[in-house]
Amino acid sequence: xxxxxxxxxxxxxxxxxxxxxxxxxxxxxxxxxxxxxxxxxxxxxxxxxxxxxxxxxxxxxxxxxxxxxxxxxxxxxxxxxxxxxxxxxxxxxxxxxxxxxxxxxxxxxxxxxxxxxxxxxxxxxxxxxxxxxxxxxxxxxxxxxxxxxxxxxx
Amino acid sequence: xxxxxxxxxxxxxxxxxxxxxxxxxxxxxxxxxxxxxxxxxxxxxxxxxxxxxxxxxxxxxxxxxxxxxxxxxxxxxxxxxxxxxxxxxxxxxxxxxxxxxxxxxxxxxxxxxxxxxxxxxxxxxxxxxxxxxxxxxxxxxxxxxxxxxxxxxxxxxxxxxxxxxxxxxxxxxxxxxxxxxxxxxxxx
Numbered sequence: 001x002x003x004x005x006x007x008x009x010x011x012x013x014x015x016x017x018x019x020x021x022x023x024x025x026x027x028x029x030x031x032x033x034x035x036x037x038x039x040x041x042x043x044x045x046x047x048x049x050x051x052x053x054x055x056x057x058x059x060x061x062x063x064x065x066x067x068x069x070x071x072x073x074x075x076x077x078x079x080x081x082x083x084x085x086x087x088x089x090x091x092x093x094x095x096x097x098x099x100x101x102x103x104x105x106x107x108x109x110x111x112x113x114x115x116x117x118x119x120x121x122x123x124x125x126x127x128x129x130x131x132x133x134x135x136x137x138x139x140x141x142x143x144x145x146x147x148x149x150x151x152x153x154x
Numbered sequence: 155x156x157x158x159x160x161x162x163x164x165x166x167x168x169x170x171x172x173x174x175x176x177x178x179x180x181x182x183x184x185x186x187x188x189x190x191x192x193x194x195x196x197x198x199x200x201x202x203x204x205x206x207x208x209x210x211x212x213x214x215x216x217x218x219x220x221x222x223x224x225x226x227x228x229x230x231x232x233x234x235x236x237x238x239x240x241x242x243x244x245x246x247x248x249x250x251x252x253x254x255x256x257x258x259x260x261x262x263x264x265x266x267x268x269x270x271x272x273x274x275x276x277x278x279x280x281x282x283x284x285x286x287x288x289x290x291x292x293x294x295x296x297x298x299x300x301x302x303x304x305x306x307x308x309x310x311x312x313x314x315x316x317x318x319x320x321x322x323x324x325x326x327x328x329x330x331x332x333x334x335x336x337x338x339x340x341x342x
Contacts, residue, residue, distance in 0.1 A: 022235055029242030038251060040280055041296040042242055048275060049235035066183030073180045083274030087281050090294060094253075094282050106304060108255040109283060109292045 012060035019053030022046040035100040036093035044086040051078050170206065171197050219320040226317060230276035237278060241297060252298045253282065256311045258289045259331050260319050268322065269315050276314065279307070 029042025055071045062068070093099065094109070101107065171194070178193035179185060260266060263286075270281045270291065278296040285291075293311065298304050319327050 022239055025239035025242045029238065032242055034249075037280065037282075037294045038296055041238055041278065041294075044274065044280070045238045046235045046242070049231055052231075069180045070183060073177065079275065080271070083271050083281070086274060087270070090280055090282055094294075103249060103251055105250050105252045105298050105301070107253045109253045 008060050012057045015053045015057030015060070019050040019055075019057060022050030022053065026050065034103060036098045037090050038103075040086045040090045040093075044082050048078055048082050051075070167201060170201060174200060214322075214324060216321055219317065220322075223317045223321040226314075227272060227276065234276050234278065238296065250298055252295045252304050253292060254295065254304060254308055255290050255292050256308050258291055258312075258315055259333075260315065260323065260327055261289065261330060262323070262327060265319060265323055265327060268318050272314055272318060273311060279311070 023046070026042050026045075026047040029046065030039050033039045033042055052075055055075045059068045059071050062071075174197035175190065175193040178196060179189050182189050258266065258269065260269070266284065266286070266289070270284055273279050273291070273293060274281050280294045280296070281291060282294050283290075283292040291311070295304070295307055298307065316331060319331050323331075
C-alpha cells in the first residue's frame, strides 16, 4: 500500500515538474521568438500541455472527487479557450501587418487575390508599404487626384 | 433571432442547459438536489439573458474513430509541446515560418469549429483565418524546413480534418470528404 502511494507520489511529482518546466519554456519562447505570430505559438502550446500536466499531477496528489472534477473542468476550459484567444490576437496582428515577412517562406493568405495590396485600411500608420515598388506610384496618383479635386472645389 | 417553434427551440437548447447544470454542479463539487435545482435556475436565466443561436446540423459520435482521433490528438499535443519548447530553448529558434491556405472539405459549422480548435492545439500550427463560404482555412506554421515540408504539413491538416469528420460527422459529411478529395484532384 505504501509502495503504491509512493509510486503515485513520484508520478505526481514528475507531472508537476514537467508541467512547470513547459510553462517556463513558454515564457522563454515569448521573449526569444521574433514576432507576434510565433510568440502566440509559444504562448498556447507548451503552456496548454504544461497546465494539463500540472492538473494530472494535482489530481493524483489531491484526494477527494470534488478536486478532481474541478481540475477536469479547468482542463476542459483551457483546451477550449486557449486557441480562441491565440486566434483573435494573431488575426489582428496579421491584419495590422505586425508580421516579419522576411521570416516567412510562403504567405498564401496575402497571395490570394481580391485584396488591395497597397493600402488595406487597418494597418498601423508607421508600417512600411507591403510592396514599395507599387506603393510609391500609387500614393503619387492619389496625391494627384487629391490636388485635382481641391482645384475643382475652390 | 428568427421565430422558431417552441418545441424545436427547446430541443436545440437542451444540450446547453445540461452542460451549464453540469458545470454548476462541478463548481460546487458536491451532488445534491438543491444544487441541481439552483443550477437549472441559473442556467435558464443565463440562456434567457444571453441567447445563443442553435448549433445547426446533427452529429453522431462513432466510438472507434473517436478513440483514434483522441489518441492522435494527445500524441500530437505532446509532440507539439516538445517541439515548441525545443524551439524556445534551443539555439535554432524560429527562423522560418509560413502562412498557408488549405481547402477543407466539410461544410458544417460545428465540424469546422472542431477542426480549427484542434489545429490550433497541435504541432506548430495556428489558425489565422477561416473563410466559411469557401471553406478555406489559413494557418501560420511556426517552422518549415522547405517547400516540401510545407506540402507535408498541409497534408497533415487534411488528415486531421478527415479523422475529425470520421469521428463526429454524419454519413453526408463523410461522403463530402470523398467527393471533395476527387474534385481536389481534378482541379490541381
